[in-house]
Amino acid sequence: MRVGFIGLGNMGSGMAANLLKAGHAVTVYNRTPAKAEPLVAEGAQAAADLAGACRGDAVVTMLADDAAVEAVTQGEAGLLASLPPGALHISSSTISVALSERLTAAHAAAGQRFVSAPVFGRPDAAARRELFVLAAGDDEAIEAARPLLEAIGKAVFTVAEAPPAANLVKLSGNFLIASIIEALGEAMALVAKGGVDRERYLEILTGTLFGAPVVRTYGGLIARRQFQPAGFAAPLGQKDIRLALAAGEALRVPLPLASLLRDRFLSLLAHGGDQLDWSAIGQLAARDAGDA
Template sequence: MGYRANEHPRIGWIGTGRMGFQLASRLLDAGHDVAVYNRTRAKAEPLSARGATVVDTPAELAARDVVFIMVSASADLTAVTVGENGLLTREVAPGLIIDSSTVSVAASASAREAATGRGTDFLAAPVSGNPKVVKSGKLTLAASGQREAFDAARPLLDLLGRGVTYVGEDDVARLVKIAHNVLLGVMTQSLAEVTVLAEKGGVSRAAFLEFINNSVMGSVFSRYKTPALVNLDFTPTFTMPLLRKDFDLGLAAARELEVPMPVASATAQLVAEAIGAGSRENDFAELILEQARRSGIELRPEGVSVDDGLGG
C-alpha cells in the first residue's frame, strides 16, 4: 500500500483558508483533479469555478491518491483524520497524506500513527509564506517522513512554490517550522525596535527600512514587511494569537530538549502583551505599534509607495 509516483494522481485538499485556498488553486491551475473540503463550505465553493469538486466531509476524500491537509490547530488535525466522518474512517484510505498544518510534534506523530495503521504514507510538510507569497510562487516547504514517499510526492510539492527541503524522518519538519516561526516573531520584534529607535531619532521609517533592505541585513522577509511597517497597513497575513501559539510550541520544545531561548522567551512576553492590548485580528507586524507606545511616540502612516519585493 502507500503512494507511488503517478503522473495524474487524484488529489484531495482539506482546509481552504487563506493559504489552503491559494495552494489548492496552484494544483488546479496545473491541471490536476482536485476535490476539496472545508469546515465552512462557502470558503471552498469558489474553487469549483476553477474545476474543483467540493465535498461535505473529509471522509469523501478517502479514495483519493493524495490528500493535503492544512488546518490551524492540533485538534483540527485530529478531527479531520480520525474524528466523525474523518479521512481515515472509511474502508478505503488515501495512498498518501501530506499535512501542512502547523501543529505540535506530538499531534503530528499521532496523525502519522493513525495513517500508518491504514497503510497510508504520511509526510509532514509545513510551509513558509503567506497568500501573497504563494501567488508569487515563492513559497517554501520543509518535509519529513519516509524518503520514498517524499520522492514520489516531490512533483506535487514542487508545484506549490519555489523550494521544498527534505529535513529527515518522522515529524522533524514540525520542529523546523516551529523554529522558523519563532524566528519570524523575534525578527519582527527586532525590526520594530530598531525602526522605532531610528524614527524617534528623526529618520523616516521608509528611509531607514530602505537602507536596511539594501544592506547585508536585508531579506525577503524584511522587504515584504516594509509596506506594513511604513504605512501601518496591518491587513492580516498571520495574526498575533497564531504567533503566540507557535511561541508556546517552540518554548515547550526548548524545555523538552533543554535548549535555553532567552531572546525568544522575552519576545513571547511582548507578543502576549500586544494581544492583551487588543491585537488579535490584525497582522503581527502590529508589534511596531506596541514598541512605539512603550517608547512614548505615536506612529502615523507615511503614505509612501513601497515595493514589497514580491511583485504583482
C-alpha cells in the same frame, strides 16, 4: 493525481488553486462551504464531508492549529478512518512536534503514508506558487508526494525521514521571523523618535547589510503600520511561539528570546490585536516609547 484538499483559508485556497493549475484532480472540503465556490468555478469538485475528500491518492490538510488538525483526522469520519490503505496524507499545517509524532504513528498503524510538509510564505506567495516547502517522511512517501509539493511551492527541501523534523524546522523558522520583527520594531522605534523617517530607514537597511526578503516584507509593514488585513493573524503567531517553547522544553533547549516573544504577543492580544497581522508586535516598542 487525485487529491483532496482540506482547509481553504488564506493559505489553503491559493495552494489548492495551484494544484488545479498543475493538472491534478482536486476535491476540496472546508467547514464553510462558500469558501470552496471559487475553486469549484476553476474545476475543483466540492466534497460534502471529510470522507468525500479522502477517496483519491492523497489528501492535503492546511489548517490553523493542532485542534483543527485533530478534528479532521480523528473520529469515525476523520482522515484516519476514511483514507484507504496506502493513501497519502500531506500535512502542511504548522502544528506541534508532539502532534506530528502522534500522526506519524497513527497513519503507520492504519497502513497509510504520512508526509509532514509545512511551508514558509505568506498568502500572496501561496497564490503565486512561491512557497518554500519543508518535507519530512520516508523516501517513498516523499517521492509520491513530490508532484503535489512541487505544484504548490517553488522549492522543496527534504528535511529528514521522521515527519516531526519538518515541524520542528518550521517552528524554529517562525521563531526567527518573529525575532526579526521584534528587532525591527525596536530599531524603528529608536530612530523614529530621533527624527528619522521610518521608510527612509528601511531603504538604508535593505540597501546595505539587511537586504533579506524577510526584512523587506516585515520592515515595510512596520514602517507603514500596515497590520490589516492580516496575512498571518497575531493569534497564530502567538500559537507558533508557544509551540516552539513546548518543543524547546521537550528537548531541554532554553529559548529565552522565545519567552520574550510570547509575552510580546500576549501584550498585543491583551490590547485587542486579534485581527492584526503578527507583524504588529513590531509596533509595541513605539507604543512603549510613547510614539504609537
